[in-house]
Amino acid sequence: xxxxxxxxxxxxxxxxxxxxxxxxxxxxxxxxxxxxxxxxxxxxxxxxxxxxxxxxxxxxxxxxxxxxxxxxxxxxxxxxxxxxxxxxxxxxxxxxxxxxxxxxxxxxxxxxxxxxxxxxxxxxxxxxxxxxxxxxxxxxxxxxxxxxxxxxxxxxxxxxxxxxxxxxxxxxxxxxxxxxxxxxxxxxxxxxxxxxxxxxxxxxxxxxxxxxxxxxxxxxxxxxxxxxxxxxxxxxxxxxxxxxxxxxxxxxxxxxxxxxxxxxxxxxxxxxxxxxxxxxxxxxxxxxxxxxxxxxxxxxxxxxxxxxxxxxxxxxxxxxxxxxxxxxxxxxxxxxxxxxxxxxxxxxxxxxxxxxxxxxxxxxxxxxxxxxxxxxxxxxxxxxxxxx
Amino acid sequence: xxxxxxxxxxxxxxxxxxxxxxxxxxxxxxxxxxxxxxxxxxxxxxxxxxxxxxxxxxxxxxxxxxxxxxxxxxxxxxxxxxxxxxxxxxxxxxxxxxxxxxxxxxxxxxxxxxxxxxxxxxxxxxxxxxxxxxxxxxxxxxxxxxxxxxxxxxxxxxxxxxxxxxxxxxxxxxxxxxxxxxxxxxxxxxxxxxxxxxxxxxxxxxxxxxxxxxxxxxxxxxxxxxxxxxxxxxxxxxxxxxxxxxxxxxxxxxxxxxxxxxxxxxxxxxxxxxxxxxxxxxxxxxxxxxxxxxxxxxxxxxxxxxxxxxxxxxxxxxxxxxxxxxxxxxxxxxxxxxxxxxxxxxxxxxxxxxxxxxxxxxxxxxxxxxxxxxxxxxxxxxxxxxxx
Numbered sequence: 001x002x003x004x005x006x007x008x009x010x011x012x013x014x015x016x017x018x019x020x021x022x023x024x025x026x027x028x029x030x031x032x033x034x035x036x037x038x039x040x041x042x043x044x045x046x047x048x049x050x051x052x053x054x055x056x057x058x059x060x061x062x063x064x065x066x067x068x069x070x071x072x073x074x075x076x077x078x079x080x081x082x083x084x085x086x087x088x089x090x091x092x093x094x095x096x097x098x099x100x101x102x103x104x105x106x107x108x109x110x111x112x113x114x115x116x117x118x119x120x121x122x123x124x125x126x127x128x129x130x131x132x133x134x135x136x137x138x139x140x141x142x143x144x145x146x147x148x149x150x151x152x153x154x155x156x157x158x159x160x161x162x163x164x165x166x167x168x169x170x171x172x173x174x175x176x177x178x179x180x181x182x183x184x185x186x187x188x189x190x191x192x193x194x195x196x197x198x199x200x201x202x203x204x205x206x207x208x209x210x211x212x213x214x215x216x217x218x219x220x221x222x223x224x225x226x227x228x229x230x231x232x233x234x235x236x237x238x239x240x241x242x243x244x245x246x247x248x249x250x251x252x253x254x255x256x257x258x259x260x261x262x263x264x265x266x267x268x269x270x271x272x273x274x275x276x277x278x279x280x281x282x283x284x285x286x287x288x289x290x291x292x293x294x295x296x297x298x299x300x301x302x303x304x305x306x307x308x309x310x311x312x313x314x315x316x317x318x319x320x321x322x323x324x325x326x327x328x329x330x331x332x333x334x335x336x337x338x339x340x341x342x343x344x345x346x347x348x349x350x351x352x353x354x355x356x357x358x359x360x361x362x363x364x365x366x367x368x369x370x371x372x373x374x375x376x377x378x379x380x381x382x383x384x385x386x387x388x
Numbered sequence: 389x390x391x392x393x394x395x396x397x398x399x400x401x402x403x404x405x406x407x408x409x410x411x412x413x414x415x416x417x418x419x420x421x422x423x424x425x426x427x428x429x430x431x432x433x434x435x436x437x438x439x440x441x442x443x444x445x446x447x448x449x450x451x452x453x454x455x456x457x458x459x460x461x462x463x464x465x466x467x468x469x470x471x472x473x474x475x476x477x478x479x480x481x482x483x484x485x486x487x488x489x490x491x492x493x494x495x496x497x498x499x500x501x502x503x504x505x506x507x508x509x510x511x512x513x514x515x516x517x518x519x520x521x522x523x524x525x526x527x528x529x530x531x532x533x534x535x536x537x538x539x540x541x542x543x544x545x546x547x548x549x550x551x552x553x554x555x556x557x558x559x560x561x562x563x564x565x566x567x568x569x570x571x572x573x574x575x576x577x578x579x580x581x582x583x584x585x586x587x588x589x590x591x592x593x594x595x596x597x598x599x600x601x602x603x604x605x606x607x608x609x610x611x612x613x614x615x616x617x618x619x620x621x622x623x624x625x626x627x628x629x630x631x632x633x634x635x636x637x638x639x640x641x642x643x644x645x646x647x648x649x650x651x652x653x654x655x656x657x658x659x660x661x662x663x664x665x666x667x668x669x670x671x672x673x674x675x676x677x678x679x680x681x682x683x684x685x686x687x688x689x690x691x692x693x694x695x696x697x698x699x700x701x702x703x704x705x706x707x708x709x710x711x712x713x714x715x716x717x718x719x720x721x722x723x724x725x726x727x728x729x730x731x732x733x734x735x736x737x738x739x740x741x742x743x744x745x746x747x748x749x750x751x752x753x754x755x756x757x758x759x760x761x762x763x764x765x766x767x768x769x770x771x772x773x774x775x776x
Binding site for chain 1: 424425426428429430431449453454458461462468469470721722724734738739740742743745746747749750752753754756757
């Protein structure tokens with residue numbers, strides 16, 4: 001399921017392969033975000049041509065709209081959104097918890113209620129009540145047809161007291177166990193083989209299930225969480241509860257707490273990160289998988305990434321290997337060079353900075369598309385460079 | 389320059405070819421609108437694959453932003469926006485006049501001042517003063533690199549008194565003469581042939597220049613305007629001052645006033661129209677060229693066109709040959725059929741109504757793109773049907 005092709009000398013970096021039922025992924029891998037079943041502004045064909053192999057769908061958003069039963073009826077998320085490659089879905093937990101924090105600040109009162117059974121919340125749009133349990137999260141992800149399923153975890157925001165972090169770790173472990181049990185039951189082949197026909201989720205066609213390490217910034221809690229998940233046993237291990245508002249210097253520490261405990265033969269996924277330099281340093285530390293809204297969101301704000309060196313010559317040891325262009329600035333209005341003369345993306349091959357500048361300043365929707373194409377190409381090239 | 393391939397029996401419909409310096413256009417032809425140098429949400433490659441051959445750029449918008457000097461420096465609009473085919477540009481007049489009407493209603497006072505010399509107006513965004521003359525309009529369009537250039541006309545909104553319409557016709561004729569003179573001078577080859585090298589606008593490489601008939605709803609004024617333009621002589625003739633707020637029944641009348649006077653061997657362009665049934669009836673009356681925001685604007689509002697009969701079997705005599713789907717309505721939430729099972733567009737070939745419904749309801753930008761692709765395909769198929 002995961003095979004290390006190469007371990008770099010004098011570094012913990014690995015280059016590997018993850019086998020999913022929808023194809024093999026080279027790692028380190030970056031997944032563009034298709035929150036609501038579409039990467040903003042792009043078609044699946046464009047994603048493929050940029051070199052994207054794995055995308056992330058958000059369980060919370062898809063459960064509420066259009067509803068997992070609609071996607072199930074459509075034949076799964078792949079068919080619904082026309083993406084043939086592997087899809088990873090999160091558990092929905094992170095969105096529910098951050099929704100809770102947001103609503104608490106905005107309206108006061110507990111919009112989200114967490115018990116050991118699960119999390120109750122209301123749809124902020126229509127007020128409808130939902131109850132997300134570990135079992136429900138797995139069920140939704142199976143209905144979506146996800147190829148890499150994440151367990152439901154409790155993910156407290158930073159700052160978080162030791163006591164709260166400890167309770168979150170304990171609940172995360174209990175929920176991980178319930179997720180695993182439910183997943184095993186659901187992916188068990190039926191004793192009558194003819195009833196398994198067409199059931200994609202069973203046997204060798206089953207999706208992968210990943211556990212999520214919590215524990216905030218506390219060494220012993222991170223280690224405890226890791227050990228407890230290892231005991232349950234998963235196809236891969238994610239590090240959650242990072243990029244939740246903590247100062248950046250904690251990231252390295254958390255990786256140092258967790259990574260030495262993880263087995264070499266399982267993929268490691270750092271959730272929700274990050275800036276290019278964070279990805280480089282996490283890869284060096286031994287992380288295999290990333291998802292992040294940064295390239296697509298920054299693109300929509302006209303901030304375009306550019307390698308300072310040609311990406312094919314990119315070395316993992318280079319400091320300051322990239323810069324960003326705020327493309328709607330006046331200085332680009334008459335700049336007829338491409339965003340990056342060394343970039344092979346559709347935007348750089350066909351348009352000038354001046355054209356992008358014009359599209360952004362006049363709110364032409366094509367601006368967002370061209371910028372998204374370019375920034376994703378940058379991230380995917382970065383991963384390609386890191387795999388070399 | 390214009391060749392009639394076929395005149396339909398018992399109808400004034402023509403099927404023809406317009407030769408431009410960027411290629412030959414089959415008529416009747418519909419041009420998608422690239423107001424600010426981009427058809428909203430689409431790339432030129434997508435337009436081409438939909439079968440678009442000619443697009444329209446708006447002189448007013450491009451003059452103000454990014455400025456015609458920027459586009460000239462970029463090597464012209466074709467290069468700036470990456471569209472290799474022919475481009476028609478309007479004169480900028482229509483936008484200035486409708487801006488005047490709008491600002492008059494909103495703020496009172498004359499935001500736009502018309503004299504015989506030209507039109508003075510302010511950029512509603514930054515307040516900067518501009519002065520558009522017939523010569524300036526042609527100069528801008530030459531700088532943009534337009535392949536079909538429109539003269540500056542005076543285009544009063546409906547309702548318009550006879551007196552006002554008459555004055556507008558007289559001024560339109562005077563301006564048309566000045567446009568022609570300036571255009572002729574600018575497209576005159578230099579006596580020293582080596583100085584003409586690289587000058588795309590001269591000799592056989594010169595763009596086409598079209599006159600615009602005004603006269604409101606008044607028969608004699610429409611006829612006078614037509615005759616006066618014919619006397620000056622243009623490469624084609626447009627009917628302006630329609631779709632400016634007048635009741636729909638006037639369209640047929642205006643076509644009846646003007647078309648019998650126009651020569652058979654020049655293309656005829658009905659400006660700013662229209663709904664599918666209006667296009668069909670105008671083609672029957674002998675119109676060759678159309679531009680309209682309807683397919684792209686309706687797409688952005690989730691109104692999708694669909695033939696009731698398969699478009700390859702479409703007959704010009706069919707009544708009610710199409711319908712519209714308001715795709716964000718609940719009834720489409722679980723409708724897994726394509727928008728139109730007979731449509732070959734990218735949206736219909738790859739996505740369901742349910743997916744479009746979901747994208748629209750959750751404000752995913754891909755919605756606008758898929759809808760735009762589909763509606764333009766509908767219009768371009770309609771033209772294809774009308775050419776058969």
